Each structure stands twice: as C-alpha cells, then as structure tokens.
Amino acid sequence: MKAAVTKTFNVLLAEPSYDRRSPSPLATPVAIGRIAMYAQKILQGRVRITLVKKIEDFFGSLDKYTFQVAGFGHYVWNANLSHFLATHLKSLQPQCVIIFGGPQLPIDPWLQEAYVRQHPQVDFYVEKEGEIPFANLLERLAFHNFAVEPVKAENVKSVRCVTEQGHFLAADLEERISALDEIPSPYLSGIMDIFMAQGFTPMMVNNRGCPFKCHFCGEGDRHFSRVYAHSKERLVEEFEYIANKMVGHKQLPFSDHLYFSDSNTGMYKDDLTWGVQKRPFWCSFLVRDLGFVNDFMIVS
Numbered sequence: 001m002k003a004a005v006t007k008t009f010n011v012l013l014a015e016p017s018y019d020r021r022s023p024s025p026l027a028t029p030v031a032i033g034r035i036a037m038y039a040q041k042i043l044q045g046r047v048r049i050t051l052v053k054k055i056e057d058f059f060g061s062l063d064k065y066t067f068q069v070a071g072f073g074h075y076v077w078n079a080n081l082s083h084f085l086a087t088h089l090k091s092l093q094p095q096c097v098i099i100f101g102g103p104q105l106p107i108d109p110w111l112q113e114a115y116v117r118q119h120p121q122v123d124f125y126v127e128k129e130g131e132i133p134f135a136n137l138l139e140r141l142a143f144h145n146f147a148v149e150p151v152k153a154e155n156v157k158s159v160r161c162v163t164e165q166g167h168f169l170a171a172d173l174e175e176r177i178s179a180l181d182e183i184p185s186p187y188l189s190g191i192m193d194i195f196m197a198q199g200f201t202p203m204m205v206n207n208r209g210c211p212f213k214c215h216f217c218g219e220g221d222r223h224f225s226r227v228y229a230h231s232k233e234r235l236v237e238e239f240e241y242i243a244n245k246m247v248g249h250k251q252l253p254f255s256d257h258l259y260f261s262d263s264n265t266g267m268y269k270d271d272l273t274w275g276v277q278k279r280p281f282w283c284s285f286l287v288r289d290l291g292f293v294n295d296f297m298i299v300s
C-alpha cells in the first residue's frame, strides 16, 4: 500500500496492566513496542507514538494529547481493563479511532464475529501478527482523514470490523514477517527504558511461531507453524543493552529476571545462549512460559 500520510498525527499504544497485587514479575510491553517501531519505520516519522503500560500513565496521556488513533494490546490478563479504558477514551475523545490486537480475539469465525459485535467501542480488530496490519491501518486512516467507514470498505488484511450497515468483515490474514530483524528493536531505540525503570521485567523475543499443533492453543494454528527467528547479532545487542540497563535497577523487585515470549524457549540450542552469556552482569532467573525444552537448557 502506498503511503499517503502528509501530517504528523498522535497515536496512543497501550498494553494496560493492573497494579501488581501478587509476587510475580510483569513484563515490558514489548508487543506494542515492536508495533510502534515498525509503524515509525513505515510512516517515516509522520506519526508521534505514546506508549503506556500503567493505568495512571494512560490517564496522564489523555490529559496531554488528543489522539487520532489508539491501539490496545488485548490479552487474557487485561481484556476487561482494555475495553474499559477504550470506552473511557472514546467518551473523552470521540474522534479517536480504536484498534485492538493480541491473542484474546477468538479464532473461530462465529465466536469472533459475536465478540466483535459485542464491543462496538472498538473500530478495528487485528488478528494474529500486528506490525504490518497496524501500519497499514494508520496509513489508510491518515489517507481518509481518520474516517473509519472508508477504511473498513478497503478490507485491510488481518482486520476484523462491523460496518455502519451492520456487515461483519474479516479480510484474509496478512503474510507473516519472516525476516524478524525487519522490525526495529524497541530496546535498542530506548523506548523500553521507561518500562524497565518502572519495574517491568524485560521480555525478549528470540523467535516467533510454533511447529506443534496443540488443539487448545492459538499458536497451534497452521498459520504459525513456521518458526522465524531474529539474527544472533540483533539478539546479542539487545541482551547487552538490557543487561547494562538492568544493573542500574537493582533496587527494584524482579530486576534480576528476564522473560522470553517465544512459544518454546529453550527448544533451540541458541535460544538462551546469548542471555546466559550476559548473566554475570545481572540476570539470576530466566522466566519462560510454555513449550518443549531441552533439559540442558534449563538454567534458572
């Protein structure tokens, strides 16, 4: 799609999180960080993006800026909160276009349609990988001066929405990004610094996708069956950057932890190698979520 954006406009990207109530680490909002970096690369500085994770920062940003577009990271742990904040934002800034993305959107088409219809405060949902569809939506919205109906009519790939006439639209999925280094690093750019300083545990993305097909899991979908990885050079640079930052935050809880968002961290030999090499600097615990792990790779 050709860029037609001419003026700089304001975008809020939020991955809202409840305040910590239990003794467990909360991760840096790396998904919206990557989406922001990719959008800035494609729109070449014509977009001013504010990233927030804490609820008070969300409210603070609404006092500061009028947003043309707001994107929300929509996960099992913040689904209701995201809807609540999106509704609040619409009540204060009704012109703001709301876009949701993340794994909480149902995958089955009939459940997906019902879900989208139940939440009319959300203008567009993005299914699965968000970087390309979000950047495309920003371009098309800017082209149409942020009017949503003409953009809905364009059927942007991976986008789900309901038109004014009540039609549910679900375009084909966008191709996945196979060369992950095409997404500039949110760590190396410095936009994750504030979140590490606020006490969020850095989350690394080594690779994306999963070769397995567990039925209960969204990543078991054939769409994700190829695993695409970042280059070793990029990962080493990120680990070094994070290690140097985190030694300055030793007073914060969980500052010696490191998260991985990969579906099967440790299954590939290189997954943890670079992080482990940097451990003497700062990291005592490597936190992984799911998947198949080679025994010799379990290090925490």
Ligand code: B12
Binding pocket: 025, 026, 027, 028, 030, 031, 032, 034, 035, 071, 072, 073, 074, 075, 076, 077, 099, 100, 101, 102, 103, 104, 105, 126, 128, 129, 130, 131, 134, 203, 205, 216, 217, 218, 219, 259, 260, 261, 262, 263, 289, 290
């Ligand atoms: C880290 C993690 C955790 C951590 C959370 C740490 C934190 N955030 O503070 C912990 C270990 C606590 C955790 C717990 C749970 N988790 Co968990 N977790 C993950 C994991 C591994 C990574 C999530 C992540 O942040 N990824 C980082 C980003 C970079 O990746 P991404 O999500 O793929 O982002 C892309 C898209 O989602 C989309 N996107 C994301 N945000 C946005 C925003 C916009 C605007 C747009 C357009 C697009 C978009 O575009 C992104 C880039 O392409 C995922 C699996 C996975 N591989 O993604 C599961 C996953 C999110 N967890 C899952 C589940 C089920 C749980 C639990 C309920 C498990 C349980 N039974 O207890 C609990 C819930 C905890 C709670 N409080 O309720 C499911 C969620 C399914 C769903 N419907 O949301 C997932 C998808 C695993 C799976 N495959 O089933 N989890």
Ligand code: SF4
Binding pocket: 210, 211, 212, 213, 214, 217, 218, 219, 220, 221, 263, 264, 290, 291, 292
């Ligand atoms: S191995 Fe894990 S990420 Fe992959 S399909 Fe199964 S549960 Fe999902």
